Amino acid sequence: MRMVDIIEKKRDGKALSTQEINFFIEGYTKGTIPDYQASALAMAIYFQDMDERERADLTLAMVNSGDTIDLSSIQGIKVDKHSTGGVGDTTTLVLAPLVASLGVPVAKMSGRGLGHTGGTIDKLESIKGFHVELTKEQFIDLVNKDKVAVMSPSGNLTPADKKLYALRDVTGTVNSIPLIASSIMSKKIAAGADAIVLDVKTGYGAFMKTEKDAEELAHAMVRIGNNVGRKTVAIISDMSQPLGFAIGNALEVKEAIDTLKGKGPKDLTKLVLTLGSQMVILAGKAKNTDEAKQMLLDSINNGKAIAKFKEFIQNQGGDTSIIEDTSKLPQAKYKIELPALKSGYVSRMIANEIGIASMLLGAGRATKDDKIDLAVGIVLHKKIGDKVEKGESLLTIYSNKENITEVKQKLYDNIFIEDTATKPTLIHEIITD
Numbered sequence: 001m002r003m004v005d006i007i008e009k010k011r012d013g014k015a016l017s018t019q020e021i022n023f024f025i026e027g028y029t030k031g032t033i034p035d036y037q038a039s040a041l042a043m044a045i046y047f048q049d050m051d052e053r054e055r056a057d058l059t060l061a062m063v064n065s066g067d068t069i070d071l072s073s074i075q076g077i078k079v080d081k082h083s084t085g086g087v088g089d090t091t092t093l094v095l096a097p098l099v100a101s102l103g104v105p106v107a108k109m110s111g112r113g114l115g116h117t118g119g120t121i122d123k124l125e126s127i128k129g130f131h132v133e134l135t136k137e138q139f140i141d142l143v144n145k146d147k148v149a150v151m152s153p154s155g156n157l158t159p160a161d162k163k164l165y166a167l168r169d170v171t172g173t174v175n176s177i178p179l180i181a182s183s184i185m186s187k188k189i190a191a192g193a194d195a196i197v198l199d200v201k202t203g204y205g206a207f208m209k210t211e212k213d214a215e216e217l218a219h220a221m222v223r224i225g226n227n228v229g230r231k232t233v234a235i236i237s238d239m240s241q242p243l244g245f246a247i248g249n250a251l252e253v254k255e256a257i258d259t260l261k262g263k264g265p266k267d268l269t270k271l272v273l274t275l276g277s278q279m280v281i282l283a284g285k286a287k288n289t290d291e292a293k294q295m296l297l298d299s300i301n302n303g304k305a306i307a308k309f310k311e312f313i314q315n316q317g318g319d320t321s322i323i324e325d326t327s328k329l330p331q332a333k334y335k336i337e338l339p340a341l342k343s344g345y346v347s348r349m350i351a352n353e354i355g356i357a358s359m360l361l362g363a364g365r366a367t368k369d370d371k372i373d374l375a376v377g378i379v380l381h382k383k384i385g386d387k388v389e390k391g392e393s394l395l396t397i398y399s400n401k402e403n404i405t406e407v408k409q410k411l412y413d414n415i416f417i418e419d420t421a422t423k424p425t426l427i428h429e430i431i432t433d
Contacts, residue, residue, distance in 0.1 A: 248377015
């Protein structure tokens with residue numbers, strides 16, 4: 001088998017066989033296939049696409065390129081959740097303990113973040129003492145005992161995906177549905193989930209800017225999951241503005257605690273209930289969406305959700321007193337209000353630029369070696385559709401720097417006030433096939 005023949009076959013719009021896909025992934029991972037041939041094939045896939053069988057084969061080839069995590073010793077159906085990214089996306093911090101409080105095992109592999117804020121682990125490390133350095137045995141024991149634990153992936157998961165993504169990033173082939181979908185799904189499948197719920201974002205703050213593109217990606221990932229034996233559901237949700245109010249690590253932990261107590265932002269709560277209900281159904285704990293949502297709401301209202309969060313934090317060494325006193329979370333030196341420059345309605349927010357403003361404060365990483373300031377970030381007071389008077393605070397900036405002129409200007413440049421405005425739809429579609 002020759003790589004040049006595989007490239008020419010896909011260039012001409014023909015489907016690659018399972019053996020040809022495996023040959024490519026195995027050879028590229030080992031280094032016997034050079035970057036220039038891999039990039040040629042990636043470009044051919046970009047223009048010629050892949051059918052459903054090819055996409056599933058590519059995903060499994062990447063899964064099998066490295067280690068996989070065996071969670072079979074955890075009792076029950078393990079349901080994982082993945083978001084395609086966004087600004088102020090606090091859902092995992094709420095979903096993990098909330099869904100676990102209903103007896104669904106949540107064995108979460110999470111990472112550190114690049115971009116607007118830290119990843120789930122960075123956010124949780126805002127809590128003094130919290131750690132993710134668990135052995136596989138400790139991780140499995142915690143999930144079996146208390147239904148929830150979070151750790152960073154260990155071992156050599158999906159090395160083919162890491163190599164191929166880095167190549168796509170510099171060859172103009174990132175925006176390819178089969179390559180995006182197989183990249184995301186290979187990581188979820190390698191992490192050992194039995195079922196997967198996907199939160200596919202669309203809008204200014206999302207990777208997929210249009211609903212049509214988000215829908216295409218969602219269908220592709222759901223079909224890959226189902227084709228390789230993982231029950232998979234996708235929710236297309238809005239990211240034309242930040243989710244919730246908080247953008248920043250400790251600030252998002254506080255918002256997660258408020259939400260688990262039933263006092264969180266309406267949009268965050270609605271999305272959590274939508275995603276969580278699908279996780280509960282896939283785990284076999286409820287028959288339909290209405291029943292699952294009611295179970296989740298009951299857990300919030302009767303205190304079981306926040307009690308599970310406390311148990312989760314305690315199990316991983318964190319200071320549980322922050323649940324009753326969030327001022328024990330890292331605190332910024334300065335709190336600076338951003339007043340509206342005119343009266344009207346907030347008509348538009350460029351979510352990713354607002355996220356970058358938070359990163360400029362130190363809430364996120366521009367490069368993987370950057371150090372995060374866990375205390376800083378932004379808390380919005382107004383969202384799209386809200387009325388605002390001139391001089392009224394649009395948001396509060398939490399900063400450890402006194403001079404934040406650049407941050408203020410970026411925020412003013414990306415929050416628009418007009419005479420009328422329409423609130424965006426949060427949940428666009430639920431995709432099951």
